[in-house]
Amino acid sequence: MPRGLFITLEGLDGSGKTTQIKRLAAWMQKRSLDPVITRQPGGTATGDRIRALLLDSGSTPLASMTEMALMFADRAQAIAEVIEPALAAGRTVLCDRFTDSTEAYQGGGRELGSQRVLDLHRLVCGDLKPDLTLLLLPSLDSSLARARHRNERTVAQTGKDENRFETEQGEFFKRVWEKYKEIATREPNRVVLIEGNLSIDEVHEQIVEAVSERLIATSRIT
Ligand code: TYD
Numbered sequence: 398m399p400r401g402l403f404i405t406l407e408g409l410d411g412s413g414k415t416t417q418i419k420r421l422a423a424w425m426q427k428r429s430l431d432p433v434i435t436r437q438p439g440g441t442a443t444g445d446r447i448r449a450l451l452l453d454s455g456s457t458p459l460a461s462m463t464e465m466a467l468m469f470a471d472r473a474q475a476i477a478e479v480i481e482p483a484l485a486a487g488r489t490v491l492c493d494r495f496t497d498s499t500e501a502y503q504g505g506g507r508e509l510g511s512q513r514v515l516d517l518h519r520l521v522c523g524d525l526k527p528d529l530t531l532l533l534l535p536s537l538d539s540s541l542a543r544a545r546h547r548n549e550r551t552v553a554q555t556g557k558d559e560n561r562f563e564t565e566q567g568e569f570f571k572r573v574w575e576k577y578k579e580i581a582t583r584e585p586n587r588v589v590l591i592e593g594n595l596s597i598d599e600v601h602e603q604i605v606e607a608v609s610e611r612l613i614a615t616s617r618i619t
């Protein structure tokens with residue numbers, strides 16, 4: 398039984414990954430490829446508890462190292478419980494975020510640096526690498542506009558002071574965006590960069606093209 402294909406989707410918050418994963422899964426199902434769909438953080442019972450801890454960080458601030466360690470704890474469980482068994486059984490796995498997110502958000506955004514993230518990945522995840530990563534990266538300007546829009550909503554909902562928060566968020570997302578770009582430049586064979594402000598259909602077309610290429614190259618479709 399040939400090992401399954403491991404595909405990850407990456408991008409900033411609000412980049413449309415979730416919509417694209419659903420459309421890609423439907424496209425694959427039509428071709429009798431029944432993918433396993435999962436997301437990080439979350440995706441296992443333990444992972445959902447870790448996710449709750451991470452999402453609760455507004456009320457209980459987490460140190461950056463704690464945040465990174467929790468992301469990896471979640472990932473180790475997902476690999477053991479969901480990803481490895483599926484790949485071993487020959488299933489394609491579609492994963493919404495993986496270690497590139499930790500490198501971009503904790504390594505870049507939180508400024509912990511790439512090396513620590515990559516070292517931990519080797520140690521905790523046995524260096525499991527996706528066969529293909531689809532990185533959705535609209536321009537920095539529109540990414541920042543989305544981040545600002547979200548901040549305004551947060552301010553409206555919580556009444557928290559916007560100015561400092563907004564600036565920090567802008568700087569944070571700029572670092573995340575730049576780190577994603579750096580990963581794509583470093584690993585052009587694995588990472589397919591889908592750039593610019595494209596429509597949902599245009600992004601889907603580019604995703605299908607990249608995935609078809611891998612499926613044909615590995616004789617999974619003709
Ligand atoms: P989620 O609600 O799943 O957002 P999205 O739909 O954009 O994926 O929340 C995941 C958040 O966690 C998102 O802001 C990115 C962040 N994150 C990290 O900071 N590091 C990581 O390793 C992962 C997997 C996610």
